[in-house]
Amino acid sequence: MEDIKFEVKHLNLYYGDFQALKDLNINIKANRVTALIGPSGCGKSTFLRTLNRMNDLVDGVKITGEINMDGKNILSDKINTIDLRTKVGMVFQKPNPFPMSIYDNIAYGPRCQGVKDKKILDEIVESSLKAAALWDDVKDRLNKNALGMSGGQQQRLCIARAIAMKPEVILMDEPTSALDPIATQKIEELIDILKKDYTILIVTHSMQQASRVSDDTAFFLLGEIVEFDSTLNIFSNPKNKKTEEYITGRFG
Amino acid sequence: MKRMHSKLRIDAIFKTVVFFFTCISVIALAAILIFTLLKALPLFKEVNIIEFITSDVWSPSTEQFGIASFVVASILTTILACLIGIPVGLYTAIFISEIAPKKIASFVLFAVEILASIPSVIYGFFGLTVMVPFVQKLFNIRSGTTLFTASLILALMILPTVVSLSTSALKAVPKTIDEGSLALGATKMQTIMKTKIPYAKSGILTSFLLGLGRALGETMAVMLVAGNANMMPQLIPISEAYLNGGRTLTGNIIMELAYASGTHEAALFATGVVLFIFVCLINIIILRVKRKGVAHS
Amino acid sequence: MKKRTIMDGIQYLFIFLASAISIISLVVIIVFVLRKGLSHVSWDFLTNSFSPSDPNSGILPMLVGTLYTVGVTLLIATPISICSALYLHEYAKANKITEVIRFAIDGLASVPSIVYGLFGFSLFVTILQPFTNGYSILSGSLTLSIMILPVLIKTIEETLKTIPNELREASYALGASKVQTIFKVILPTSLNGIISAIILAIGRIVSESAPLLLTAGMVYYMPEGIFSSSRTLTTHLYYLASEGVSDEQRAQAFATATILILVIVALNLIVKLVARRIQKKVG
Numbered sequence: 129m130e131d132i133k134f135e136v137k138h139l140n141l142y143y144g145d146f147q148a149l150k151d152l153n154i155n156i157k158a159n160r161v162t163a164l165i166g167p168s169g170c171g172k173s174t175f176l177r178t179l180n181r182m183n184d185l186v187d188g189v190k191i192t193g194e195i196n197m198d199g200k201n202i203l204s205d206k207i208n209t210i211d212l213r214t215k216v217g218m219v220f221q222k223p224n225p226f227p228m229s230i231y232d233n234i235a236y237g238p239r240c241q242g243v244k245d246k247k248i249l250d251e252i253v254e255s256s257l258k259a260a261a262l263w264d265d266v267k268d269r270l271n272k273n274a275l276g277m278s279g280g281q282q283q284r285l286c287i288a289r290a291i292a293m294k295p296e297v298i299l300m301d302e303p304t305s306a307l308d309p310i311a312t313q314k315i316e317e318l319i320d321i322l323k324k325d326y327t328i329l330i331v332t333h334s335m336q337q338a339s340r341v342s343d344d345t346a347f348f349l350l351g352e353i354v355e356f357d358s359t360l361n362i363f364s365n366p367k368n369k370k371t372e373e374y375i376t377g378r379f380g
Numbered sequence: 381m382k383r384m385h386s387k388l389r390i391d392a393i394f395k396t397v398v399f400f401f402t403c404i405s406v407i408a409l410a411a412i413l414i415f416t417l418l419k420a421l422p423l424f425k426e427v428n429i430i431e432f433i434t435s436d437v438w439s440p441s442t443e444q445f446g447i448a449s450f451v452v453a454s455i456l457t458t459i460l461a462c463l464i465g466i467p468v469g470l471y472t473a474i475f476i477s478e479i480a481p482k483k484i485a486s487f488v489l490f491a492v493e494i495l496a497s498i499p500s501v502i503y504g505f506f507g508l509t510v511m512v513p514f515v516q517k518l519f520n521i522r523s524g525t526t527l528f529t530a531s532l533i534l535a536l537m538i539l540p541t542v543v544s545l546s547t548s549a550l551k552a553v554p555k556t557i558d559e560g561s562l563a564l565g566a567t568k569m570q571t572i573m574k575t576k577i578p579y580a581k582s583g584i585l586t587s588f589l590l591g592l593g594r595a596l597g598e599t600m601a602v603m604l605v606a607g608n609a610n611m612m613p614q615l616i617p618i619s620e621a622y623l624n625g626g627r628t629l630t631g632n633i634i635m636e637l638a639y640a641s642g643t644h645e646a647a648l649f650a651t652g653v654v655l656f657i658f659v660c661l662i663n664i665i666i667l668r669v670k671r672k673g674v675a676h677s
Numbered sequence: 678m679k680k681r682t683i684m685d686g687i688q689y690l691f692i693f694l695a696s697a698i699s700i701i702s703l704v705v706i707i708v709f710v711l712r713k714g715l716s717h718v719s720w721d722f723l724t725n726s727f728s729p730s731d732p733n734s735g736i737l738p739m740l741v742g743t744l745y746t747v748g749v750t751l752l753i754a755t756p757i758s759i760c761s762a763l764y765l766h767e768y769a770k771a772n773k774i775t776e777v778i779r780f781a782i783d784g785l786a787s788v789p790s791i792v793y794g795l796f797g798f799s800l801f802v803t804i805l806q807p808f809t810n811g812y813s814i815l816s817g818s819l820t821l822s823i824m825i826l827p828v829l830i831k832t833i834e835e836t837l838k839t840i841p842n843e844l845r846e847a848s849y850a851l852g853a854s855k856v857q858t859i860f861k862v863i864l865p866t867s868l869n870g871i872i873s874a875i876i877l878a879i880g881r882i883v884s885e886s887a888p889l890l891l892t893a894g895m896v897y898y899m900p901e902g903i904f905s906s907s908r909t910l911t912t913h914l915y916y917l918a919s920e921g922v923s924d925e926q927r928a929q930a931f932a933t934a935t936i937l938i939l940v941i942v943a944l945n946l947i948v949k950l951v952a953r954r955i956q957k958k959v960g
Contacts, residue, residue, distance in 0.1 A: 180850060187770055210387055214852035224843035227866055236861065237851035286847070293851060387854040394856045395768055401760035405830070406781040408823045412788060412796045419799045471695030479692060488696060490949065495703045497941050499884035501911045502934050505918045506706050536702055543699065569685040597789025599887040600911075604918055630791045630887075637798065637891055652795045656788070663787050 131158035139193035163338035166348030180216040217290030223282035225274035260288035280311025423646035436612040445647040449612040453626035461534035469542025477550040496540030504604030507533040525607035528622040538591035549583025582673025599630040714935030742907035749818035758829035766837040786827035794891035810904040817893030836870025886911035
């Protein structure tokens with residue numbers, strides 16, 4: 129139960145001269161939901177994107193320190209980022225389905241890995257959509273363009289698309305910030321189900337969401353982790369004054 | 381794991397291929413400069429460069445090569461074309477971006493796009509069949525193939541360049557600029573003339589200069605209506621220059637290249653080099669203007 | 678206050694006058710050419726061969742020559758342009774090399790077409806004659822393909838810019854490689870934009886004349902292949918306009934101009950339609 133998925137040691141990240149992450153040390157536990165909270169620009173999203181090396185795509189980023197995933201440093205040059213990203217999936221702020229059919233969206237990742245067998249793909253599509261609680265909504269229109277779905281459905285499609293890769297970890301960067309309350313509720317229920325099989329990290333702006341969905345919570349401020357504890361402790365008994373001020377809404 | 385490595389290798393190979401194709405543009409530009417210059421070089425064994433530019437005697441049969449009269453004709457047509465085309469173009473741009481209702485604006489813009497894509501041969505043909513007789517009657521002169529006619533056609537041809545680029549420059553002016561001026565009690569027209577145009581200055585100026593470049597480099601249309609007489613335009617009075625035929629730099633090249641050889645051919649390439657230097661000068665000014673524009677905002 | 682309104686009024690007058698000139702000149706050119714040319718356009722005119730002495734001459738060889746030129750030029754220029762746009766938008770970092778490349782592309786855009794003609798003449802027609810057969814469709818197309826590179830590259834790059842970065846990230850996050858992302862997401866998504874860039878380029882190729890005169894020559898026979906010298910519609914119109922003296926040839930000139938205008942207007946309309954389709958898809 130207490131398996132550690134990510135062991136982060138002295139992680140620093142610079143955009144050119146600007147230091148966005150300052151000496152982070154944190155252990156993320158497996159099969160739990162960890163929420164990353166903090167005001168805008170505090171580095172929580174940046175941190176999330178180091179876990180699947182999405183920051184590699186940004187010009188002028190420099191990273192030092194270690195992130196050990198199952199004992200292997202994923203920041204090492206020897207790590208194949210393509211390989212890493214199949215193990216660490218990601219769901220973005222705004223739903224971003226590809227402009228193709230629902231089926232092709234889900235099959236995209238497996239196909240990129242060279243899966244061609246139609247039967248296997250069919251199975252992956254069905255099981256992924258079921259896992260994302262979307263199967264019943266869309267099973268009759270798998271060949272319709274994904275852009276025709278509602279925002280909430282699109283986001284669940286993006287989650288299904290990530291699940292189709294059978295990842296170990298799912299990173300969620302404010303996954304409900306573009307959705308209405310009902311769609312948000314559905315996503316949160318989904319997260320609760322998914323944590324049995326996956327390690328989930330979720331960046332969120334909403335304190336309520338963090339307290340509802342997460343087991344652990346890390347509070348970020350100005351590129352540092354101010355406090356990291358179980359969600360229960362953070363919200364009922366924060367040790368740091370800044371944390372308390374933030375969760376009670378005194379700044380943000 | 382093996383499959384992963386091959387993916388990264390494909391990525392690297394593809395990047396190299398794409399980069400190689402991208403370099404073709406660089407190689408092409410270099411090749412254009414080198415070949416044109418190399419072909420022009422033999423001329424200067426026979427004729428010195430000052431004489432080439434300042435002499436108005438162009439007589440291939442006696443090996444005399446001076447392009448002064450073509451330079452003057454090019455400059456004359458370009459200036460008049462700009463004097464007509466630029467104001468019309470700018471005012472049309474104001475109409476499109478500021479005054480016309482959306483539907484009409486997009487229609488005018490579409491018309492301008494078509495004007496831009498009509499082949500220059502058709503402009504020349506239209507000039508030859510309509511403008512030349514018209515000019516002849518208007519001024520009651522012997523022949524309507526004149527530098528004035530060429531200027532009129534060129535004015536028409538640079539119009540789309542000026543209109544479309546000025547329109548986008550004006551459209552890029554932020555709304556807050558308008559509002560600031562209107563809130564101070566300026567009329568709409570005052571806002572356009574005194575606030576928006578100065579704000580969009582660098583873009584508008586760029587459109588003028590690109591129009592200028594187009595007029596200078598245009599070949600076929602000018603050649604069909606300018607008469608191509610190999611003689612120095614008489615500058616005093618200026619009407620004398622415009623109401624007679626003349627040959628521009630571009631016209632000189634296209635008229636004679638097919639049957640030229642030796643020094644004659646080199647002289648035509650040198651004419652191209654001179655034209656290219658003019659165009660480079662315009663481009664340097666454009667770069668300056670753009671840089672200034674960036675510094676302003 | 679009064680003076681202000683008068684000044685404004687004068688400005689408005691100028692603006693309407695200028696816009697009227699722009700529109701009217703377009704209408705006059707098109708109407709004039711079509712009115713005199715349409716009556717001469719017939720099936721025979723489109724399918725007959727040409728001879729200076731034959732009053733029933735047609736333009737079939739020039740139509741074929743134009744098609745050849747468009748085809749070969751696009752065959753050369755399109756892959757180069759797509760690769761260049763991909764490199765500039767998906768790979769290039771902000772460094773000296775990129776600056777040089779962008780400078781070169783801007784430079785190519787500002788070279789006057791007659792200088793392209795000189796260049797094509799010296800390189801493709803003269804030096805590479807053993808490969809291009811001198812004045813030929815191939816020489817002309819090679820010259821034109823360099824000439825249209827800047828337009829093609831710029832328009833395709835603009836299309837790539839409209840693809841939201843989220844789509845690229847989504848693809849990478851699913852473990853796709855860069856090549857997979859380019860071929861499965863970026864190129865399919867920008868297909869309409871690439872098509873309209875190509876149509877724009879076709880317009881440029883069809884309109885061009887000066888460089889072709891110096892590189893493809895003026896032979897009016899039916900081209901036998903890319904190594905034949907050939908006339909396009911524009912160079913043919915130039916010939917008819919400058920040397921055609923008989924009434925018959927005048928009529929042929931107007932008819933050729935009519936065909937050119939119809940093609941150009943059609944291409945512009947297609948670009949508009951494709952653009953509208955793109956907008957619908959995105960919006």
